[in-house]
Amino acid sequence: MFAQDNNGLLNQEPKFTVRGSVIESDTKKPISNVNIEVNGGAYTTTDMFGDFRIEARRGDELTIRHKDFETVYYTIQSSERIKVEVQPNKEETKYSKLRKTSSTRLESFKPLIDSAEVYLKKDAKKSIQFIGDALTESTSAKENSEAYEVLGDVYLFWKQYDLAVSNYRISLQSRDGNAVRLKLAKAYRLNKNYQESLEVYNAIKKNELTNWQLIELYEGLGDVHFSTKAYQLAIDAYQEGLNVAKKHLITPKITDLNSKIAQAYNAKGETQKAKGFFNKSMQLANTENQTRAVEEKIKVADFENENNNFSDEIELRKEALNTISEIESDSVLENESPLTPQKQNYKIGNAYASQRDFPNAISYLQKSIVEADIKSDLIVQKDATRKLSEVYRDAGQFDKALLAYQDYVELVDKLYAKKEQEISQAARFSKDIISKQNRISSLESDRELSESKYELSIEQAKRQKLIIYSLIGGVLLLLITAFLMFKYIKQQRLANNLLALKSLRSQMNPHFIFNALNSVNSFIASNDERTANKYLTDFSLLMRAVLENSEQDFIPLEKEIELLQLYTKLEHFRFQDKFDYTIKVDENIKVEDFVIPPMLLQPYIENAVWHGLRYKKSKGQLTINITQNKPDEIKITIADDGIGREKSKALKTENQQKQNSKGMGNIKKRVAILNDMYRDKVDVFIDDFQDEEDTGTKVVVTLKKD
Incomplete structure (x- = not known):
């Protein structure tokens, strides 16, 4: 009995994908066709690269x-990445050693991919950054x-389908695999490329x-057919998948596919089936488990709602609420979850309203509003408040209906402000911006529609109020439209500035790289390999730092x-016979309190060396204070x-003068854009350094704290 209870608990654990590899400990060569099995029944083998993937639960034993x-x-x-190192063909001393790749592998690719997967559902920006870093470390x-x-x-x-x-598709070009093909087919379906999905x-x-x-x-095929309203084909595909799940006792999928077949029959109009x-x-x-049970109960409640069986729907949702309260005692439900009590109370209130049982409808809608307010679920709070206003109206309680509608308008404003913040945070994803803009537009459409309904509901009571509220609504809509336009223009301007900054930064590096490589070439030409190697070492350090900050x-x-x-x-290394240099930093400066645009000062130092000190007859001095x-x-x-x-300009050819002008122009543009974005943070002043024959040049950069 204890073993059965244990198995029951294990089966409640969700499945996840475990990735791993099997290699020889001495040669690090991958071993193919290794048998990988989970005690729950899943089985696979390693591929030619020694890699494998297998579905498992926490607590399963991997053999x-x-x-x-x-x-x-x-x-x-957990869904850890594992590596098995083995020593084959040694009968007396053979052993195996198992360990996590992320903690032992010397290369940085695997840890970066692991980090990307950790942040996948938390922070898309970080996750994508880790993947970009991983690609730079990729060697195969x-x-x-x-x-x-x-x-x-x-x-x-x-x-972002x-x-x-x-x-x-890019992944499959590098390496074919059925796991990625299944994901591609799913992405095609979600992007509404149904034929492409079927082909894959x-x-x-x-x-x-x-x-x-x-x-x-089979489940994916059924989903595609369901999306194209080919319901019988969807049922056939789901049934094929159900047969496989029953044969191999894969319980979660048996449940899912029964539910999807039911949904397909319902869409087809065969409600009894x-x-x-x-x-x-x-x-x-x-x-x-409780979570899966309540999820299915809610699906059936939705089915009863579609078929106007409101009494059955209400009973199911009340049962679900009892279970949800037990689930919440052990874990926190996100507002996006369909299991939240505020959503279920709202739908119960809707069902009572459809039965014209106004007292119960009002009671459950009020519960939904209170619960949504506690959990900061503005969407449900808004919808429940709007529905409450409509119920009060239908019940003839027009004063309460008006108050509820005013609360609804305030909630729409709050929700609008929240959506604006989300748009700002997701600015790097253009399609996400469009999605958020569409949501805002839908909110405005929702507000306009609700206003129209409400105005019609009070028309019989006070005709004069209709005109007043119409004017208020129109002015409010104009103000919101103007605000939206202002925000959009401001965001576009910021995006243009960021693009311009990126373009200008990208133009600053090639000139320096070209000059540096010419110096390396001269070292190599003179058979000074040691000097070239030393220079290249320092140069690579500088380039890495520049790229990290780019x-x-x-x-x-x-x-x-x-x-x-x-x-x-590096510059002194090339022209050590032309100048000496000093760099002095005031000891009282807290350098950690200040920030500066990357590579802002480098062009001025480059000009000082290449166009001033390089042509000086005697040895010069470069000072940075x-x-x-x-x-x-x-x-x-x-x-x-x-x-x-002046002398430097006279020595240059016409082409060189154009190039220098363009380079200094880029610096001026970059400073101008940064000052426009960050309110005069950087100031640059250029003048002659002294009154002697070699006048020199002095550049003063003033940098303000945040």
């Missing part, structure tokens, strides 16, 4: 068998494929799939000082005693 090494047993604790087509697959998973979760399709599903060889994947294939399958799915769900508008002043020291060292005259600003002075700007 790894092969004729050339001792069998390995491992208990699954297999790793490229895995990175693009995870990127597709990110976009799929955040509902067209981008998910693109990345899954039908092209997959069923005999190469695991039992779980085969069920996913639908009811029969829904009864099966509810019975099966009750054997799994996407930022501002970096800490401390990092910029390090970049200056490294860059000036960082001082603080005011608590909220610092001054960075770059001074050289070179030949000066």
Whole structure:
């Protein structure tokens, strides 16, 4: 009995995908065709790269068998990435060692992918950043494929289906695999590319799939047919998947497919058959866990609602509410979940309203509003308040209806403000911006429709109020429209500025790289390989730092000082017979309190060396001083005693003058854009350094604290 109870508990655990690999400990060569089995019945083998994927639950025992090494047993604790290292063909000393890849692998690709998967559902921006970093560390087509697959998973979760399709296709170009093909077919369906989805599903060889994947294939085919309203084809596909699930005792899928067959029969108009399958799915769900049971109960309640069986719907939702209260005692339900009590109270109130049982409708709608307010669920709170206003109106309580409607208008404003914040946070995803804008537009349409209904409801009572509220609504709508236009223009301007900054930053690096590589070429030409190697080492450090900061508008002043020291060292390395240099930082400056645009000072130092000190007859001096005259600003002075700007200009060809003008112009544009975005944060002043024959040049950059 204890074992049966244990198995029952284990079956309640959700399934997840475990990824791993099997390699030789000495040579690090992958081992293919290794038998991988879970005690729950799932089975697969490693591919030619030694990799495998298998569905498992927490607590399952993973068994790894092969004729050339001792069998390995491992208990699954989470969706971890695991590596099995084995020493084959040594009868007396053979052993196996199991460990997590993320904690032992020297390469950085795997940890970056793991980090991307951790943030996949939490922070899309971070997840995508980790994937980008992983791609820079990728050393094989297999790793490229895995990175693009995870990127597709990110976009799929955040509902960027067209981008998910693109990345899954790129993943398959690097390395073919049925798991990614199934994901691609699903992304096609969600993006409404139904024929493409069917083509991918039908092209997959069923005999190469695991039992779980085969069920996913039939389920996906059914979903496509359901979306295209080919309900009989959907039922046939779901039934095929159900047969496989029953044969291999895959209980969760048996429940899901019974539920989907019921939904297809209901859409087809065969409600009795639908009811029969829904009864099966509810019975099966009750054997799994509370969450799955209540999910299925809510689906059946929705079915009863569609068929106007409001009494049955109300009874089911009340039962679901009791279970939901038990679930909430152990875990927190997100507002997006269909299981939240505020949603169920709202739907019960709707059902009572459909029966014209106004007292009960009002009671449950009020419960929904209170619950939604406690959990900051503005969407349900708004909908429940609007419905409450309509119920009061239908019950003849017009004063209460008016108060409820005013609350509804206030909630729409709050929800609008919340959506604006979400749009700002997701600015890097253009399609998400469009989606949020559409949601805002739908809110406005909803408000306009509700106003129209409400105005009609009070027309018989007071005709004069109708005119007043119409005018107020019109003015409010105009103000909101003007506000939306202002926000849109402001956001577009910010986007244009960011794009311009990125473009200008990208134009600043090639000139320096070209000059540096020319110097390396000269070292190599003179057979000075040691000097070239030393220069290249320092140059690579500088390039890495520049690339790391290339996407930022501002970096800490401390990092910029390090970049200056490294860059000036490189220039002095090339022209050490032309100048000496000093870099002084005032000890009283708290460099951590200031930030500066990356590579802002480098062009001025480059001009000082290449156009001033390089042509000086005697050895010159380059001085970089960082001082603080005011608590909220610092001054960075770059001074050289070179030949000066006028003489340097006279030495240049016409083409060189154009290039220099363009380079300094880019710096001026960049400073202008940053000052426009951050309110005069940077000031640059350029003048002659001294009154002697070699006038030199002095550049003073004033930087203000945030």
